[in-house]
């Protein structure tokens with residue numbers, strides 16, 4: 001679903017790369033924790049997946065597509081299929097919870113009748129059915145993050161990127177947010193979550209990818225926040241990453257069976273086809289509603 005093929009990202013010439021020789025793949029439907037100190041390259045990885053920043057070297061693939069070959073006019077379609085959640089929520093402050101979710105649908109021209117069904121459905125999914133009229137400042141941090149998740153998920157993206165989503169929340173609130181991300185993952189969305197939340201990682205026992213100085217130093221199938229095998233790292237660089245990895249008994253990458261087809265193959269259009277299928281299904285479901293909806297009030 002997401003593949004980094006020998007990716008290096010250097011923001012400024014002469015600077016140590018933010019991400020270096022990254023070779024990793026996240027399969028469809030996986031839940032992946034990205035852990036590592038601040039500055040280890042987690043957000044940079046996410047920004048490259050969103051095509052917000054380009055690799056200096058190497059290639060990033062999403063759903064089999066080389067992102068460097070996606071023309072700029074197709075980038076919005078890419079981002080529509082990738083939900084994003086941040087530590088600081090990033091809600092529109094003057095819009096209500098309802099309107100924040102509605103906005104994500106409106107910008108892609110979703111018909112009003114569909115919006116009127118989907119937004120309450122999303123509010124209910126995140127447990128805020130009675131708080132749709134609240135402005136962000138009238139909601140707790142946990143509630144704001146729920147709105148942000150509802151907004152990120154309302155288009156049913158195939159990927160959800162969460163950048164330290166529980167970083168500003170107390171532990172019990174954080175647990176609720178994690179349960180929500182877990183539910184979204186169970187519904188089929190690939191979730192990649194950068195975090196410093198030991199509790200979250202240890203409770204979930206999902207794939208853990210640990211970054212140090214822009215490199216992957218650990219990749220475990222059902223990992224804990226702290227490595228069970230001591231990782232010796234000198235100034236952020238591992239002299240021989242591959243040798244180090246093979247020492248780890250549980251270090252493993254993606255199952256062969258889960259590999260998406262080659263980037264040159266038919267998988268190239270999966271992202272778009274899925275989007276189209278989903279939208280068609282929605283449209284069919286609401287055909288009658290559209291027929292009646294003749295006042296033509298456009299959503300902005």
Ligand SMILES: Nc1ncnc2c1ncn2[C@@H]1O[C@H](COP(=O)(O)OP(=O)(O)O)[C@@H](O)[C@H]1O
Pocket residue numbers: 011012017018019036037038039040041042043044045
């Ligand atoms: N826009 C930028 N310009 C220059 N350097 C950056 C930029 N964004 C991140 N960096 C640097 O890249 C490295 C990795 O940062 P980041 O990906 O944000 O790490 P993390 O999310 O793990 O904290 C850090 O050294 C950071 O200072």
Ligand SMILES: [Mg+2]
Pocket residue numbers: 039042043044163194
């Ligand atoms: Mg970050």
